[in-house]
Amino acid sequence: MRDEHSLAERNKATIRRVFDEFVNKGDFSIVDEIYRPDMIDHQPLPGAPAGVPGVKHTIAGLRAGFPDLHVTIEDMSAHEDYVVIHNTWRGTHLGDFLGAAPTGRAITSRGVVVWRLADGLIAERWGIGVESNMLAALGMRRLGRRSRAGRPAENAGPSAEPAVNVLPLLPGCEGRWRTLRHELASTRLREYEESRRRTGIVRESFWLRRAGETDVVIHYLEARDPRLAGRRLRDSADPFDTWLRGVATELHGLDPWAELAGGATPAVHAWTVPVELVQDAPR
Structure with a gap:
């Protein structure tokens, strides 16, 4: 230690x-x-x-x-x-x-x-x-990503506040973590998006990286109120939210959204972001 x-x-x-x-x-x-x-x-x-x-x-x-x-x-x-x-x-x-x-x-x-x-x-x-x-x-901008419908994503979303957590990945869990990402992007995508809309999360990303001898997951999200979103996910009885909490706890030894509810590494500012769920950024 x-x-x-x-x-x-x-x-x-x-x-x-x-x-x-x-x-x-x-x-x-x-x-x-x-x-x-x-x-x-x-x-x-x-x-x-x-x-x-x-x-x-x-x-x-x-x-x-x-x-x-x-x-x-x-x-x-x-x-x-x-x-x-x-x-x-x-x-x-x-x-x-x-x-x-x-x-x-x-x-x-x-x-x-x-x-x-x-x-x-x-x-x-x-x-x-x-x-x-x-x-x-300065009235300048980069060209933005396009929405699924092919329209520019600029001005698509509400004001949101970002928050970041660095989560340990328990030994032997990398395969299950990748399977979870695949499920959230495919078979359970609709449930995932509905869950994030309910709780006010407008963007969420997970990066798997090596830190010393262990793997860590960088959990980044943007929400109208990150702590409120964390409390909603922590306390939700919705079957999908309950399932995701359980899998996350198996992977990390903790509930990332409960950590968020407690104010783990909150950002201290707000800025406008597009409404989209991001799950890329390869290892």
Whole structure:
């Protein structure tokens, strides 16, 4: 237990350096020290190359567009090789940013970021909301996914609040976990979607990743009120909800939605998302 605590604290300290020294102060010299050369950023700025050069490209572009850029970490949690943060980005658009001329507009952007470290170095990054909120503040956006009916998904959904949990996967359960994902996407899809509509969950994703010697599942969802959604799922007598709670408890040794009801790793902001249920993001 002490070793796990030390690993989590070491990884959290590394992520703090990303913002305290690199992003906020512009000290690019630490990048080669704390990132793996083959680091994968799943949400870089457009045009960023792969690996560490892409990390430098992204932050250089942000600092050029927003010279007073400053990021505040609002909340942070860690489980083995994973660190989850909720942060706030603030800056004034005083320089060129993705081809947009300076507007002088002060922006505030909030989001969730999941980091994976390997041997103490940053190996992967997933950003949720940070960049899209910055673009929206400047009247810009990426091309969105399309709905099942083929229509753009923009403006399809209500305001929702994201939340993230990192869940241990019990030994020997990977096969059952993959079977569950397949069932939710096929034979039990209708029940699953109806359950999420009842409880106010507008988006839910599960990523299976390796953390040290164990597997973990990153559980991400967006709901109008994540804690209320968790309470509804925890207390529901609906046959599907009861079945899913039981399977989840077998896989993780706990009920993820009961954890959510208790406020596990809640996000601290709200943003608009499309109404869709996402179950991709391969291992």
